[in-house]
Amino acid sequence: MENAVYDVTVYVNDRPVKGRVPAEQTLLDFLRDNNFTEVKKGCDNGDCGACTVILDGIATLSCCTAALQADGRKVYTVKSLGTWDKMHPLQEAFVKHEAVQCGFCTPGFLMTAKALLDSNPHPTREEIREAISGNLCRCTGYVKIVDAIEDAARAIEETSREG
Amino acid sequence: MKKSNFDIIGTRADGCDEKDKVLGNIVYAEDYSLPDTLYCKVFRSTKPSALIKKLDTSRAAALEGVACVLTHEDVPNNESAKNVVGQTTEVGLLEAKQRILAVDRVRYYGEPLAVVAAESPELAGEALELIEIEYEELPGVFDPIEAMKPEAPKVHGDNNVISNWQLRKGDVEKGFAEADVIVEKEYKTPRQEHAHMEPEAGMAWIDDMGVVNIRYCTQVIEHYRDVAAVLGLPESRVRTIGTIIGGGFGGKEDLTVEVFLALCTWKTRRPVKMAFSREEMGFGRQKRHPYIMRYKTGVTRDGRLTAMQAELISDSGAYVMLSPWVLLYSTVHSTGPYNIPNVKVDAYSVLTNNVMTSAFRGFGGMQAAFAYESQMDAIARELGMDPVELRKKNFYRRGDETANFQKIPSDVLLDEAADKAMEALGPKSPPSDPHRRVGRGLACSWQSYGRMTYLHDTASSWVGLEMDGSAVVRCGIPDLGGGQRESIRAIAAELLGIPLEEVHVISTDSQVTPLAGTVTATRALYMSGNATKLASENVRSSILSKAAEMLDLPVNELDIRNKIVYSTEKSEKKIDLVKVIRRCAAEGISLQSLDTYKAEFSEEIKSNVIKGTVFNDWTFGAQAVEVEVDTGTGQVTLLKHVSVQDVGRAINVKRVEGQMEGGAAQGLGFGMMEDYLEIQGTPLTWNLTEYLVPTSKDIPDSKSIILESHSGKGPFGAKGIGEPAITASAPAVANAIRDAVGIEVPQIPATPERVFWELQAKKDPAQ
Numbered sequence: 001m002e003n004a005v006y007d008v009t010v011y012v013n014d015r016p017v018k019g020r021v022p023a024e025q026t027l028l029d030f031l032r033d034n035n036f037t038e039v040k041k042g043c044d045n046g047d048c049g050a051c052t053v054i055l056d057g058i059a060t061l062s063c064c065t066a067a068l069q070a071d072g073r074k075v076y077t078v079k080s081l082g083t084w085d086k087m088h089p090l091q092e093a094f095v096k097h098e099a100v101q102c103g104f105c106t107p108g109f110l111m112t113a114k115a116l117l118d119s120n121p122h123p124t125r126e127e128i129r130e131a132i133s134g135n136l137c138r139c140t141g142y143v144k145i146v147d148a149i150e151d152a153a154r155a156i157e158e159t160s161r162e163g
Numbered sequence: 164m165k166k167s168n169f170d171i172i173g174t175r176a177d178g179c180d181e182k183d184k185v186l187g188n189i190v191y192a193e194d195y196s197l198p199d200t201l202y203c204k205v206f207r208s209t210k211p212s213a214l215i216k217k218l219d220t221s222r223a224a225a226l227e228g229v230a231c232v233l234t235h236e237d238v239p240n241n242e243s244a245k246n247v248v249g250q251t252t253e254v255g256l257l258e259a260k261q262r263i264l265a266v267d268r269v270r271y272y273g274e275p276l277a278v279v280a281a282e283s284p285e286l287a288g289e290a291l292e293l294i295e296i297e298y299e300e301l302p303g304v305f306d307p308i309e310a311m312k313p314e315a316p317k318v319h320g321d322n323n324v325i326s327n328w329q330l331r332k333g334d335v336e337k338g339f340a341e342a343d344v345i346v347e348k349e350y351k352t353p354r355q356e357h358a359h360m361e362p363e364a365g366m367a368w369i370d371d372m373g374v375v376n377i378r379y380c381t382q383v384i385e386h387y388r389d390v391a392a393v394l395g396l397p398e399s400r401v402r403t404i405g406t407i408i409g410g411g412f413g414g415k416e417d418l419t420v421e422v423f424l425a426l427c428t429w430k431t432r433r434p435v436k437m438a439f440s441r442e443e444m445g446f447g448r449q450k451r452h453p454y455i456m457r458y459k460t461g462v463t464r465d466g467r468l469t470a471m472q473a474e475l476i477s478d479s480g481a482y483v484m485l486s487p488w489v490l491l492y493s494t495v496h497s498t499g500p501y502n503i504p505n506v507k508v509d510a511y512s513v514l515t516n517n518v519m520t521s522a523f524r525g526f527g528g529m530q531a532a533f534a535y536e537s538q539m540d541a542i543a544r545e546l547g548m549d550p551v552e553l554r555k556k557n558f559y560r561r562g563d564e565t566a567n568f569q570k571i572p573s574d575v576l577l578d579e580a581a582d583k584a585m586e587a588l589g590p591k592s593p594p595s596d597p598h599r600r601v602g603r604g605l606a607c608s609w610q611s612y613g614r615m616t617y618l619h620d621t622a623s624s625w626v627g628l629e630m631d632g633s634a635v636v637r638c639g640i641p642d643l644g645g646g647q648r649e650s651i652r653a654i655a656a657e658l659l660g661i662p663l664e665e666v667h668v669i670s671t672d673s674q675v676t677p678l679a680g681t682v683t684a685t686r687a688l689y690m691s692g693n694a695t696k697l698a699s700e701n702v703r704s705s706i707l708s709k710a711a712e713m714l715d716l717p718v719n720e721l722d723i724r725n726k727i728v729y730s731t732e733k734s735e736k737k738i739d740l741v742k743v744i745r746r747c748a749a750e751g752i753s754l755q756s757l758d759t760y761k762a763e764f765s766e767e768i769k770s771n772v773i774k775g776t777v778f779n780d781w782t783f784g785a786q787a788v789e790v791e792v793d794t795g796t797g798q799v800t801l802l803k804h805v806s807v808q809d810v811g812r813a814i815n816v817k818r819v820e821g822q823m824e825g826g827a828a829q830g831l832g833f834g835m836m837e838d839y840l841e842i843q844g845t846p847l848t849w850n851l852t853e854y855l856v857p858t859s860k861d862i863p864d865s866k867s868i869i870l871e872s873h874s875g876k877g878p879f880g881a882k883g884i885g886e887p888a889i890t891a892s893a894p895a896v897a898n899a900i901r902d903a904v905g906i907e908v909p910q911i912p913a914t915p916e917r918v919f920w921e922l923q924a925k926k927d928p929a930q
Contacts, residue, residue, distance in 0.1 A: 037194035038187030040409075042360045043441040047851035050360055078187040091185040095177050098817035101825060102644025103184030104360040104409030110185065129859040136851065138360055138410050139644050140821060141828030142859040 008071040012036060013080040021067040027053070027060075030067035031077065038078050038107050042136070049135030052108035053077050059115035061134075078107035081114065089155040090114060090148070099148035101139035109135050113149045122153060170724060171657045172879060175817045178649045179668065180407065180642075192380040192406045193364035193438045200366070201230050203427050203437035204287040206277040206294050207447055208269035211516040211844025212303030212316070215267055215296065220277055223293040228282040230431045232290065235264040238426060239395040247326065247487040248617060249768035254327055258320030259514060261482040263393055263422050268301070270318055270481035271518055272844055273446035280427040280435050303516035305844050307478040308455065310513045318481055318514035325479060326487035328494040329772045330508035332566045338470025338505030342461025346541045350458065350534040351910040352893075353838035354478070355451035356444075356848075357523060358856045361409020363448070364438035367424035370402075374674075375425050378404040382415045382641055383681040384673045389418060390425045401425065405641040405671030412829065413522035416683050417449060417484055445849035449484055450839050451523035452477040452512070454493070454530040460503075460538050466548050466556045468503045475510040475531070477520070484521035486512040491615065492527035495777055498566050499535035500577060500609035501557040506566040516844045522683060524829065528610045529890045533834075533911060536606040536894030540901060550898070551581050554607055559783075561874075567773045573811070573882070574872035577607055577783050580807040584787035587805040587866050591789070598795045601802070602903025606894035607785045611778035612685035612883025613876070616765035622690035623677035626655055626698035627755035628706070630748065632726045632740045633665035636698075639679035640691040641671040645885055646818040647687045651695045653814055654878055658699035659706075660723025660740065677757055685782070685883030688814065692878040693760035701756035709752065710743045763876075780876050782887035784808035786827060790899040797919030799835060799900055801861065806891075807868040811875030811882035819884055823867040826888025832857045834893030834911050 005020040010030065017034050028051045031039045039062055042050030046064040053062045054076040062075075082088035090113050093099070100106050109132060116123060116131040123131065128149045129142070137145060183189050220232040235241050242260045250256055265276050277294055281287040304310040310323040317323060339345060365379020377390065387401040394401070408415060420437050427435040439447065454477050461470040475493055479486035494510040525532075543550040558577040564570055585605055594601050614620040625637040636655050642648045648668045656666045670676055679691040703723065710728040711718040714737075720730050729737035747754055765776040789803040806823045813819045836855045840847040848854040875882030897908040906921035 037190070040191075040360075041193065041438075042362070043851050045441060045850050045852060047441075048360060078185075082186065084182070084186065087182070087185065091182075094185045095181045098175075098178070098181075098821050100178075100181045100184045101646075101821055102359075102361065102408060102410040103180070103189055104191065104644075106184050107187050125864070133858045133860045136358075136360065136856060136858065138358055138412070138829065138856065139825045141824035141826075141857075141865055142862050143824050143865050144821065146859065146864070 006068055008067055010070045011074045013076055023066065023068060025067045026063050027065040027067045027070050028062040031062060036077050040104055040107055049112065050105050050108040052111045052135065054111050054115055057118065059112045078110050081110060090152040093148040093152035093155065097144045097148040097151060099140060099145040105135060105137045109137065109145060117153055117156060121157065125150060169657055171653045171663055172814055173816065176653065176663055176815055178646055179652055189407050191361060191409055195366055195378055197366065197368060197434040200434045200436050201280040201282065201427065201431060202284040202287045203278055203280045203423055203435050204291055205275050205423060206279065206291050208265065208272060208274040208276055210269055210298045210300060211272045212301045213269050213298035214301060215265065215269065216299050217295065217297040218276060219295040222295065223279060223290040226290050226293060228286040229290045230280045230433065231427060232277055232279050233426055233430060234277045235262060235266045237430065238263050238393060240393050249771050250326060250487060251771060254325050255320045255322035256325045256483060256487065259325050259483045271516055272846055273518060278423045278427060280431055303844050305515055305517055307476050307513040307515055310515050311511065318516060323514040324511050325483055325514055326490050326512040327771050328491050328510045330494060330506050330566045331772050333505035335470045335472050335505045335507040339461045341469045343464040344542065344545045345459060345461045346538060346545055347459040348538065348541060349909060350456045350537060352454045352530045352533055353833065353912055354453045354520065355523060355833050355837050356839045356854055357412045357414030358851065358854065359410030359412055359414050362439045362441060362444055363415060363419040365420045365424055366434060366436045367428040368434040369428055369432060373400065375401045375428060376404060377421050377424055378406060379420055380406050380408045380415055381419065381421065382411045382643060382683055384639060384641060384671055385678065385681065386418060386421050387673045390421055393422050394425055394429055402674040408641060408643045411643050412524040413683065414448065416522040416681065441851065442849040445854065446518060446846045449519040449521035452479060452486065452489055452520040452530065456534040458534050458538050460542060462542050462546065464546065466546060466553045468501055468557045470505040471498060471503045472507045473497050477512045478515050478517055479512045480515060480517050480519035482519050484519055486520065489522065489527040491773065493531045495567050495773060496528045496609060497531045497535065500559045500575065500607060500783055502559055502563055503566065517841055518846060524826065524886050525889045526684065526886065528886065529830065529893065532606065532608045532890045533894045533897065536891065537897055540898045550605060551585060554581055567775065567777055569776045573780050574809065574874035575783050576809040576870050576872055577785065579870060580783065580785035580809065581605060581607055583868050584785040584805045584807045587868060588787050588789050588803050592802050594791060599791050599793050600903040601789060601791050602899045603787065603789050604895045604898025604902055605785060605787045606891035606898060608887065608890035609781045609783050610887040610890045611781050613689050613762055613779040614684045614686055616763050616776050616779060617767050619764045620680060620686065620690060620762040621759050622679040622694040623757060623759045624679060624691060624694035624698045625677050625757045626695065626702050628659065628702055628744055630744060632661055632744060634659055634661060636666060636668045636695060637676045638668065638670055638691050638695055639676040640687050641682045643682045645822060646815060647682060649818065650688050650692055650814045654692055654695050655699045658696065658703050661726050685885040685887065688881055689877040689883050690760055690762065692881065694758060696878045697758035697760055698756040701758060702754050705747065705752055705754055706740065706743050709747050710738055713743065713746060714738055780882065782808060782810065782882040782884060784887055784891060786891040786895040788895045788899045790896060790903060792900055792903045792918065794904060794922060797915040797922060799913055799918060801831065801863050804863055804865040805868065806865065806888065807870060808884060808887055809870040809872050809882065810884045811877060812871050812873050812880045813869050814881060816869065819869055820867045822884045823888045824865050827865055827892045828857050828862045830889040830892025831862060831896060834896040834913060836912050836914065838912055
C-alpha cells in the first residue's frame with residue numbers, strides 16, 4: 001500500500017486537471033506540479049498563507065490540504081480573478097494602493113480577500129485585519145493591504161449599483 | 164538645461180511589475196523549470212560542535228535516481244572568507260573561514276556536510292536519509308561573554324574574538340566629571356530571523372558556451388565571482404541571472420543556494436534546481452546578531468550630554484560572514500545622532516557555536532539604536548525633562564563632527580521629525596480596561612545609506628533611446644520588491660522627457676546588465692539611481708545639443724517633456740523628440756550611454772580605532788508609538804505608530820511609504836516578539852509556528868510622514884530609506900512601555916513574560 005497512487009480530477013479555475021497522486025501529496029504540490037506556480041510555497045506548514053486558494057468557496061491553505069481531498073472539487077487560484085485587460089477590483093486596488101512590494105505573498109492575500117468579500121461585502125477594517133491575519137507579509141506592514149481591500153469592497157459595491 | 168520641475172519624480176506612479184504581481188504572472192526563482200532537471204538537497208549537521216568521525220555517502224549514492232552526492236572532497240576550492248581592513252592580528256578572524264561543505268568538524272547546528280542531486284525532490288530527500296554520519300561531540304560555547312574568556316572552548320584557532328572596533332574622542336573621564344547625572348545600563352537584543360516570504364531557491368545549468376548559468380533570488384549577482392572561485396573557473400564562465408525577489412532584507416545577501424547549484428550542475432552536466440525549506444531557512448542560514456550593550460552616559464542638569472562610554476558585544480555565530488562590518492556600523496552609530504564631546508566605545512564580535520549571524524536590514528545600526536534611545540529616555544526621566552526637549556538640545560546639525568571625526572554632510576531635520584512624530588499621535592487614547600495603562604514613546608535615529616567609503620563603491624548603468632523615442636535601461640541592480648527598477652525607470656523617463664511606460668529596465672543579469680553592485684546597504688537608489696541619472700543626462704545632452712541646432716536656440720533654454728523638445732522661454736518653439744532622434748541617427752550621433760557613478764572614496768582603514776570618513780551620508784528620522792500595557796499579563800498592544808523620515812527627495816511617494824511602513828513593522832517585530840531561540844546551540848524556533856512575526860492584527864494603522872530636505876547625495880537630493888525605516892521602531896516601543904508602566908525594559912523583544920516579570924519586580928523589588 002505504501003506506494004499506492006490515486007486518480008484525481010480537480011477542477012482548477014474551471015478546467016479539469018487529472019493526476020495520479022500518492023495519499024500524502026498536498027494540493028499545493030499538485031497545483032505547482034501542474035504549472036499553477038502562481039500558488040506559492042512559503043512555509044509548507046500552514047503558517048504563512050502564501051499558498052491560499054479558494055476551495056468550494058472557502059479560503060484554504062493548499063499546503064495543509066491533501067490533493068485527494070480536492071478530488072472532484074473546484075479550486076480557484078489568483079489567475080481566476082482577472083486578466084491583463086480586465087483585472088478584478090481587488091487586483092486594481094492592490095496596485096493602486098501599493099499593497100504589493102515583493103509580490104510573493106500577494107496571490108494568497110488576494111484569495112483570502114476574495115473569500116472575505118464574497119461572504120462579507122462590507123467588512124470593517126477590523127474584520128479585514130481578522131480575515132487576513134493568517135497571511136503573512138514581511139514587506140508592507142499590512143496598512144496598504146487593508147486600505148486596498150477596503151477600497152475594493154467600495155468599488156465592487158459601486159459597480160453592482162451601476163449594474 | 165538642468166531639470167528643475169518634475170513630471171514623474173515625486174508622484175505616486177504605479178510600479179512597472181505590480182500588475183503582473185497581482186495577476187500571478189511573475190516567474191519567481193522556484194517557478195522556473197527546464198527539461199531533464201535534477202533536484203538538490205543539503206545534508207546538514209545535527210550537532211552544534213563535533214568532530215566528524217565518519218561521513219559515508221555510499222548508500223545514498225547507490226540509490227537509483229541519485230545523480231551525485233558531493234562532500235568537501237568534491238569541492239575544488241572549499242572556502243569563502245575575506246580579510247577585513249583595520250583589524251590587527253589580535254583578532255581570530257583569518258582562521259574563521261567558512262567552508263562550503265564541512266571538512267572534519269561542525270561548528271553549528273545546520274552546517275552543510277554534503278549535497279545530493281536526484282531525479283526528484285522526494286528521491287533527494289530519501290538519499291539524505293541514507294547518508295551515514297558519526298560525530299564525536301566537542302564542548303561548545305554558546306554565550307559570547309563566556310566565549311571571550313581565555314578558558315572558553317575555541318570555535319576556530321585560538322581566539323573567539325574576531326573583530327574589535329573602537330571610538331576614541333575627547334576624554335570620557337573628564338566628561339563624566341563634568342556631568343551632573345550619570346546613567347548606566349545594560350541592554351540586550353534578539354537574534355532576529357529575516358523571514359522573507361520566498362525561501363531561497365534557484366536553478367543552474369551549463370549553456371552551449373560552457374558557461375555555468377545560475378538563475379536565482381539574490382541581492383548580490385556579483386556572487387558569480389565567489390562561485391567561479393569555488394569551482395576554479397574564470398569569472399567569465401559563471402553567469403548569475405537574478406529573479407524578482409520575494410523579499411530578502413539582507414537574508415539573500417550572503418551565499419545561499421548558488422554554490423550548491425553550481426557544484427551539482429558542474430558535476431552532473433544537467434540542469435539542477437533547489438529550494439530551501441522554511442525549516443532549513445531557520446537553522447541553515449544567518450540571522451541578525453544578538454547584542455549585549457553596556458552604556459554609561461553623562462549629562463549636565465540642563466540636558467547637555469558630556470560623555471558616553473559603551474561596550475558592545477555581538478554574537479557572530481560560528482563563522483565570520485559579515486560580522487566585522489556589521490560591528491563597524493554599530494560602533495560608528497553607537498552614539499546616536501547626538502553631539503557628545505567625549506566618547507569611548509569598545510566593540511567586539513565573538514564566535515560561538517550558535518547559528519551564524521550576518522547582514523539584516525539595519526546592519527548593526529538598530530541594535531545600537533535600542534541602547535542609545537533607551538538611554539536618552541532614562542536620562543530624561545532622571546532629569547525630569549521632556550524627552551523631546553532633551554534630544555533637541557543634543558541633535559547633530561549639518562557640519563557637526565561625529566565621534567569618528569567625520570562631518571555630517573547633509574541636513575538634519577530631527578527637530579521637525581521628532582515634533583511631527585509626537586504631534587501625529589493625536590490625543591492620547593484612554594485605557595480600554597482599568598488594568599491597562601497607555602504610554603507613549605519616541606525614538607530618533609540615524610542610519611547611513613551607501614556602502615562604507617573605503618570599499619570604493621561604484622555602480623554602472625546603460626541608457627539608450629530607440630528610434631520611436633522609447634528607451635531601454637540596462638542596470639545590474641536586483642529588484643528586492645522595494646521598487647528598485649521602478650525608481651530607475653522614473654529617473655530615465657523624467658530626464659528624457661518620455662512617459663514611464665516607454666522606458667524598459669533590464670536588470671540583474673551579470674553578463675547582460677552593467678554591474679551596479681548589491682541591493683544592500685540602502686544603496687540601490689543612491690548608486691544605481693545616480694548612475695542611471697548620469698547615463699540619461701549624457702543622452703539628454705546629445706538630444707538637446709542637436710535640437711538647439713535644429714531650432715537655432717541656445718541649448719540651456721531647452722527642455723524635453725512628453726516627447727517634445729521645447730523652449731522654456733518661447734513656448735511656440737518646439738520639435739518632436741523623434742525628429743531629433745532621426746537627425747542624430749542620420750548623422751551617426753550615438754544616443755546610447757554607459758556611465759559609472761563613483762561614491763565618495765576614503766583611505767583604507769588602518770587601525771581598529773575608527774577615525775575619518777566611513778560613510779557617505781546618513782538618513783535621519785523619528786518614530787513614535789502609543790501602546791497599551793496589560794498590568795496583569797504583561798501583554799503590550801500597539802495602538803498607534805508614526806514614522807517621520809527625511810528621505811531627501813521622494814522619487815516615488817508610494818514606494819517611500821511602503822518602505823517606511825514595512826520597515827517599521829519589521830522593527831516593531833524586533834521590539835515585541837521576534838527571537839530565534841536556541842538551547843546550547845540547538846534551534847527551537849525552526850518555522851513560523853514557533854518564530855512569530857507580526858500579523859495584520861499586531862500592527863496598527865501606521866502613519867508615514869515624508870520630509871524632503873533635498874540635501875542627500877542620491878539622485879535629485881534623495882537619501883536612502885530601506886534601512887533607516889527600521890532603526891527606531893524597537894526603542895520607541897520600549898520607551899512607550901516605560902512611559903505606560905514605569906518598568907525597566909533592558910531586553911527586547913518585550914514579550915508578555917518579560918514585561919510581566921518586570922512589573923512584578925517593580926511591585927516587589929526584593930523579588
